[in-house]
Amino acid sequence: MRRLERRAFRSRLYASKPYEYHEKVDLECNGSKNGGGAVFRSPYGRLWNDKPNLKLTKRRKVLFGQRVKACDFSLVFALIGIICTIFEAELVANNVTSRSGTISHCLRGAIALTTFVLIVIIIWYHAIELQICVIDSGARDWQVAITAERIVQLTFEVAVCSISPFPNNLLVNMVALQSDHRQIRAISVPLDTVLSIPMFLRLYLFCRFMAIHSRQFQDAATRSIASLNRVSVNFTFVLKTLMHEHPLKVLCGFTLCFWIFHAILKKVSRLTVTFRYDGVPEDYKYLNALWFIMITFKSVGYGDIVPDTYCGRVMAITTGIVGAAVSSALIAVIGMKLELSKAEKHVNNFMTDSKLSRLRKETAAKVLQNTWFIHKYRDCQTRKDEMKLRLFQRKFLASIYEFRKVKWDQRKLAEQGNALVDLAKLQSETHSMIWTMQQNLNDLTSKVIELNYRLDAILLPYSRQQSRLQRHADSIEV
Template sequence: MPFPSRGDISGGTGEAEVGSLVCALEMERSSRSLRDDSKLDYDVINRNCGVSAEVSMPQTLSGKRHVEGDNLHRLRDRKFLIEDKKRLCALALSTALLGILLMIIHAEICSYVIEGSKVSLIINCSISLSTGCLLILIAVFHYKDIRLFIIDHNQVDWRIAMTSHRVLVIILELLVCIIHPVGSYWDVAHHVNSSSTAPVCVSGHHTKALLDMDILLSVLMFLRLYLVHRAILLHSKVLLSASYRSIGSLNNINFSFRFVLKVLMNKHPARTLLVFIVLFWLTVSWMLTLCERRSQASTGHMDTALWLIAITFLTVGYGDVSPNTSCGKAVCLFTGVMV
């Protein structure tokens, strides 16, 4: 829209009113020129408007560019940190599953090894090596998580993120992941101090307390499966979807594993329940066989253990078989509580 000139509006108004009106129109034109990133002639405006004070040039353009650059840098770092957390979580879960698999192999070949203590030692060393790698991955994961916290809250000191809850969680995770059986090391020490020339597996040389400790450490290795819920959370489409994040931020929803599990139950209820029940059934049944194997009971076999865990989980309880050891009773009690 063209602005009227001084001559167009001087006919029906006084000279002072004309001057103020022209000054206002020129100031409006100058503000529009500022938004269009064009240069301003402030001296001409000051002479026409009678303004003697200097007009300061606003520094909005450089300031906006600096703020936008910082925001883009933070968003890029945040994206890279989330990708690093996903990779580290996947590697940690794979390492934990490898350690559990090696522990199962070690327990299964134990009763068949006659002159194979070296085999048992190699497997146990592999379990220890995987445990060390797992601890490093867990530490690096929490380092990335602390950096992500600093970026999200615009902080500069990492000690602000080290709350008592976070420190407790890190220590608890490291304690859980460090658990693994060390019976083969005891077996090697016993073999060195003995005159036996044909060492057998660890279960043939040690007292009941050491055997119970080795079984307990083997069973507690399954606590590493807590990494499954973290992997599901970080790789879930709920967390990666921009629409879910927008709705969650507007409604103050925390994207926890419980929330993701509810979404999976709503979308795929049968598939989710089937996977959970089958994995839980097989895992607890093998744990029962490990506990009952030394007592030479029928529950020390996988088929009987599968039957006992099934009727316990379904609250049927025929009573035809029952656990004999304290460890087996604890496993059956855990199965009943999980119903």
């Protein structure tokens, strides 16, 4: 009975989560509902089919779904706030309404409302993350999962998302340059313009959206393998995977989105940007802002559109740095795409080797041919024979030099070919060699054993005769 109970105990699967030592796992093997069987207690592990653990598993699945919804809602409300900001700036710029008008105040109120909802959703998202961490760690108290890094991240996200323009008519002073860029002047900028610039930092939620909706994050098997290898399935991992699989699409998409949103940011912020030649202000034209971002991104800078404020210059510097990074990454990707694969390199090496082998045979034949002609005209009976002798001697030296060059090219090709040895092919060949050696060793061992049996069979009559003689000698002595 005890053996059957132990076997039943071992047949239950355990989850690899730590379990408190003061708590025990009760296992009833007799199937009685009243707990009448023998009970075994384990200080480690959790039975996956226990009711509490099934509830935790279902709870974890529900939390995963809620986390996806929280991420989606946060991105939606962030985009709504940014769109309202852009719409309000366009209405004011085109003189449809004033900053003190009803439409402007309503839009700013809607922006403030979406900001409040966004902050609540972000706090909800981090609360879900905290609950998932508590379930994964097997802790009983949620305070165990609170770390300084999590607190700093929550504080930073709330601070970034809480910045938004609100209904006001306040002005702030900023320093700008004159049209000749030789003197500075003070300008008054609306406060909502200054507050609308940090609102574009909310686009970091798109990175979280990409990470959560990626196939690496949605696939449980991928997450399990990544956790076993101590790899975090986050936005960095997803971005590296996309850059490895679709580098050109990622770079082109990022460049296009950067141009569009940076031009919108420059237009919404209404930084003073002048047209150098005729002095016509170009503050409210999106195409000119897009042109300025594109030429600065490519590090060209024609000088027809110049930022007058230091804030605009900071944006131009940021655009140039990002453009240099993207350009270098694009060059690296193009170089990687233009690089030949191993199969293509093997084909080229094979064709080059065939060509060099043919050239080596031809040059060797030329050496022998010129040697024969030198031997033929060696006597130099006439002036014409002497000229032919000198000609074939020169050809002989040239063919020798050409033969040496072909041999040197073959040596360099062999060195390049050694670097292209396929590791899988080398492993397969090594495995086949080891298997052959093992078979030969087994054959040799069987032959030695068979030889030993034959020797025993041959020596058996002699040993019997020797034993008979020994017994006969002993009987004579007795």
